Amino acid sequence: MNKTRAQFSSRFGFLMAAAGAAVGLGNVWSFPSMAANNGGGAFLLLYLVMAFVLAYPALMAELTLGRYAQSGIITAMSRVGGGGGAGRLGAGIGVLAIFTACLGLTFYAIVTGWLIGDTLSPLFAMLGFEDWAALLDGAGFWKDWMLASLAMLVTVGVVLAGVNKGIERWSKRLMPLLIVLMLVLIAVVMTLPGATAGLAAYLVPDFSRVTGQLVMDAMGQAFFSMSIGIGAMVIYGSYLSCDAHLPKTGAQVLFIDMGVAFIAGMLIVPSMFVADELGVDIFDSGGQLQSSSTLLFDVMPAMFAQLSGLGAGLEVLFFALLAIAALTSMFPALEVPVAAIVETGRVSRCWATLVMGGVLLASSTLILVYFETLFGWAITVTINYNMPLIGALVCFYVGWLMSRNAKLKELRSGAPEIEDTLFWKLWPWYIRFVCPLLPIVVLVNGLLD
Numbered sequence: 001m002n003k004t005r006a007q008f009s010s011r012f013g014f015l016m017a018a019a020g021a022a023v024g025l026g027n028v029w030s031f032p033s034m035a036a037n038n039g040g041g042a043f044l045l046l047y048l049v050m051a052f053v054l055a056y057p058a059l060m061a062e063l064t065l066g067r068y069a070q071s072g073i074i075t076a077m078s079r080v081g082g083g084g085g086a087g088r089l090g091a092g093i094g095v096l097a098i099f100t101a102c103l104g105l106t107f108y109a110i111v112t113g114w115l116i117g118d119t120l121s122p123l124f125a126m127l128g129f130e131d132w133a134a135l136l137d138g139a140g141f142w143k144d145w146m147l148a149s150l151a152m153l154v155t156v157g158v159v160l161a162g163v164n165k166g167i168e169r170w171s172k173r174l175m176p177l178l179i180v181l182m183l184v185l186i187a188v189v190m191t192l193p194g195a196t197a198g199l200a201a202y203l204v205p206d207f208s209r210v211t212g213q214l215v216m217d218a219m220g221q222a223f224f225s226m227s228i229g230i231g232a233m234v235i236y237g238s239y240l241s242c243d244a245h246l247p248k249t250g251a252q253v254l255f256i257d258m259g260v261a262f263i264a265g266m267l268i269v270p271s272m273f274v275a276d277e278l279g280v281d282i283f284d285s286g287g288q289l290q291s292s293s294t295l296l297f298d299v300m301p302a303m304f305a306q307l308s309g310l311g312a313g314l315e316v317l318f319f320a321l322l323a324i325a326a327l328t329s330m331f332p333a334l335e336v337p338v339a340a341i342v343e344t345g346r347v348s349r350c351w352a353t354l355v356m357g358g359v360l361l362a363s364s365t366l367i368l369v370y371f372e373t374l375f376g377w378a379i380t381v382t383i384n385y386n387m388p389l390i391g392a393l394v395c396f397y398v399g400w401l402m403s404r405n406a407k408l409k410e411l412r413s414g415a416p417e418i419e420d421t422l423f424w425k426l427w428p429w430y431i432r433f434v435c436p437l438l439p440i441v442v443l444v445n446g447l448l449d
Contacts, residue, residue, distance in 0.1 A: 005070055005191055005238070005239070006162060006163035006164060006239055007163070007239050007240070007241055008163065008164070008168055008236075008239050008240060009164050009168060010240070011244065011249065012172065012302075013164075013168040013169075013171070013172055014168075014236070014239070014249065014258065015239055015249070015252055015253060016168070016171040016172045016175040016176075017167050017168055017171040017236060017331075017332070018233065018236050018253045019171075019175055019253055019256040019257060019260070020171040020174065020175050020328030020329065020331065020332070021227045021232045021233065021236065021328070021329060021331070022226045022227050022253060022256070022257040023175070023178070023225075023256070023257055023260045023261075023325055023328065023329070024108075024223060024225075024227070024325050024326060024328070024329035025108075025111065025325060025329070026221065026224050027225055027257065027260050027261040027264050027325065028260075028264040028268070028321070028322055029197045029295070029296055029322075030221060030224075030228045030287040031047070031172070031221055031225065031261045031264060031265060032202075032264055032265045032267075032268030032269050032293055033268075034217055034218075034221060035047075035202060035265050035269060036201070036202070036268075036272055038214050038217065038270050039040065039205060039206035039207065039208070039209030039210060039214070040201045040202045040203065040204060040205065040206055040269070041202065041203050041206070042205040042206050042207050042209055042210050043209075043214060043217075043218060044202070044203075044205075044262070044265065045087070046210070046214060046215060046218035046228050047218045047222055047258075048258060048259070049218070050215075050218045050219045050222035050223075051222040051225075051226075051257075051258055052254075053219075053222075054219055054222055054223055054249065054435070054438045054439070055222045055223055055225070055226045055228065055254060055257075055437070056250060056254050056363050057395070057427060057430055057431055057434075057435045058128070058223070058226070058228045058394070058435055059228060059233055059253065059254060059393050060246065060247065060250045060427060060431075061394055061395050061398040061399070061431055061435065062208060062231075062233035062234045062237060062394060063233055063234075063236070063237035063238065063240065063246055063249070063250055064226060064237065064246060064398060064402075064407060064410055064411065065077075065234055065397075065398050065402070066233065066234035066235060066236065066238040066239075066240070067237045067238060067240050067242070067244075067246070067410060068080075068402070068406060068407075068410045069234075069238065070238050071095070071238055071343055072098075072231060072234060072235045072238065072336065072343055073093075073094040073097045073098065073182045073223070073231035073234040073336070073340075073394075074091050074094030074095060074097075074098065074340055074343075075091075075094070075236065075343060076090075076094070076234055076238075077090030077091060077093050077094045077394070077397055078091040078094065079349035080397050080398065080401050080402045080409060081397065081401055082218065082401070084259060086401060088403075090133065090397060093393045093394070093397075094231065094340075095388075096390060097229065097230055097231040097234075097336070097387075097390045097394075098230075098231060098336055098337050098340055099386075100229065100230050100381075100382055100386040100387060100390060101231055101232065101332075101333045101334075101335075101336040101337060102336075102337055102356075102359075102360055102363070103363075103378055103381060103382050103386075104230060104333055104382040104383075105155075105330060105333040105334060105360050106187075106300065106332055106360055106363040106364045106378060107364070107367060107375060107378040107379055108329065108333065109148045109151045109152045109155075109330065109360070109361070109364045110144060110148045110364055110367065110368065110375070112148070112151035112323060112326035112327060112330060113144060113146075113147030113148035113150060113151045114144070114147065114297065115319055115322045115323040115326055116147050116150060116151060116323050117136040117143070117147045118136075118297070118315075118319040118322075119316060119320045119322075119323050120132075120136055120318040121133045121136035121137050122304075122312050122315045122316050122319075123316045124136065125312065126312050126313070126316070127348040141368055141369070142443025144368055144379050145364075145365060146362045148361070148365075148368070149361060151326075151327065151360045152330075152357055152360065152364065153178060153357075154327060155327065155330040155334050155348065155357070155400065156334070156353055156354065156357035158170050158331050159331060159334045159335055159338055159353050159357075160349070160350060160353045160354070163193060163239050163335075166331075167331050167332070167335060170328075170331070171328060171331070174324050174327065174328055174401055175328060177324060178260070178321050178324045178325055179260065180319055180329070181320060181321040181324070182220070182260075182263050182264065182267055183263070184317065185267050185314065185318060185321070186263070186266050186267050186270075186318055188310075188314060189267060189270055189271050189314075190270065192274045192277075192307075193274065193277045193278075194270070194273040194274045194275075194276060194277030194278075195270040195271075195273060195274050196270075197269030197270075197272050197273050198251050198269045198271070198273030198274065199266065199269070200268040200273055202265050202266065202270065203268060210381070213445075216239060216441070216442070216445040219438065219441065219442055220388075220442045220445065220446070222249060223387070223388065223391065223438075223442055224274055224383055224387060225257055225261060226253075226254070226257060227329065227332065227396075228387065228391045228439075229386065229387030229388065229389070229390040229391035229394070229439075230332075230333060230336060230387065230390070231336045231390075232332035232333065232336055234394075234417045235332070235335055235336055235339050236332065239396065241414075242413045242414060243413070243414050244414045245414045245415045246410070246411055246414055246415065247411070247415065247417070247418070247421070266403050268295075271300065272295075272299070273301060274303060275299055275300070275302065275303035275306075277379075278306040278307075278359070279306070280299060280303050280306065281301045282299050282423075286444075295371065296322065300315075300318060301315060304318070327343060332373050334353070334356060334357065334360070337352075337356050338352045338353050338356055341355075341356070363366055366373045380446075384443070384446030384447070384449070385443060385446060385447070388439040388440065388442040388443035388446065389439070389440075389443055391439040392435075392436045392437070392438075392439035392440050392443070393436075395431055395435040395436045395439070396436040398431055399428070399431040399432035399433075399436060400426060400432055404428055407428060408424070409423055411424070
C-alpha cells in the first residue's frame, strides 16, 4: 500500500463524503416525482428492495475494488484484469468511467448553478436588492454561465484542498446541514393545507400502479442514486482505512442514501399537494404530475409565492438544500479525474485540479451554447447508458477476475469474522452471476425507453 496515499480521518468523515456522493438531485428531485406518479408507497417499497438487490452489492464491489487496488478506477480495473487483453480492457473501462464522471459534471454544474441562483434570488429580494434578484430571475447565457462558473469554482476549491481538508471537511459540514434543512421544511410544510393528504399518498402503497416498467424505474433509481458507474466509490474506497469493516460501512452509506431519499419524499410529495390546494396547476386530469422536469423550478416557486412572507423564507431554505445536495455530488465527480491524473506521478494535485476544472467549465460552456442539442444528450448518455454499462463491467471484473482469496483478504482486513457471515456466503456468488446482469437490464430499458 502506498503510505503517502490520503485517507479519510474518521468513519464519520467517510460516511458523509460517500453519502454526499450518493445523495444528489436524484434523491430530492427524481425520487419524489417517481413516487408521486407511481403509487406512492408502492414505488417506495420497490425502491427499497432494489437498493438491497442491486445498489448495495454493486457499491460493495466498487468499495472493495478501490481499497484492494489503492487507486482510482483505471489502475484498479487494469490490475484486476492482469496482463494482456483483460487488463487493457479494464483500463479502457476505467477511462470510460472517468469520461462519464466528467460528462456528468458538465451538466451538473449548470443545474447546480440554477439552484444557487434560485437560492440567492429570493434572498436578495428579502434583503431589498431587487435589481440583483431580478437579474438572477432572468434567463440568458451569461447568467447561466456565471452561476455554473460559481458552482465549478466552489467544487475546484474543495477538491484543491485535498481529501481531508477539502472533501471530508466540507462533507461533514454540508451533509448534516442538508438533513437539518429538510427536517425544518417538513415541519413547516406539514402545517399547511393539503400536506396530510400528500403524506398519505406518499406512504400508503397503491399496488394497482405496480407494473414491469415501475420495477425497472425503481431499479434504475436505486442504481443511479448511489453514484455507481463513474468511479467515485472506487476512489473513495481507496481512501478508506484498512481497519474499516467494508460490509457494515457500505450498508451505512446505503441507509443514509435511502434515508435522505425517504425524507425528501416526505417534503416534496406533501408540497405538491399543498401547491394543488393553493391553486397551483400541478396535476393533470389523470392525477399525474404535468411535468416532473419542471417541478423544482416552476411548481415549487409558484407554491412559495402563494405563502407571502413565509414562502420567501421557505424558498431560500428549499433551494439551499438542493444546492448543497448538488454540490456534494460534484466533489467526487471532479475527484475521479483529478486522482487519475495525480496517480500518473507527472502532475501535482494543484495543477490537475485547476486544469480539469478549466476543461470541464469549458465543456459546460459548450453545452450552454448548444443547450437544446447537448444538455439532454449529456444527461441521457451519462445516466441511461454509461453508468449502467460501467457498473455491470465493474461487477463482472470484481466477480470473475478478482480472485476469491483476494476479495476475502480485503474484506477480512477490517472484519476478521467475515468468512463466517451470511454476507460472505452470498456476495461472491451474487456479484458473479446476478449483479452484472441487473445493470444491463437497466441499460436495455433505457435504450428502449
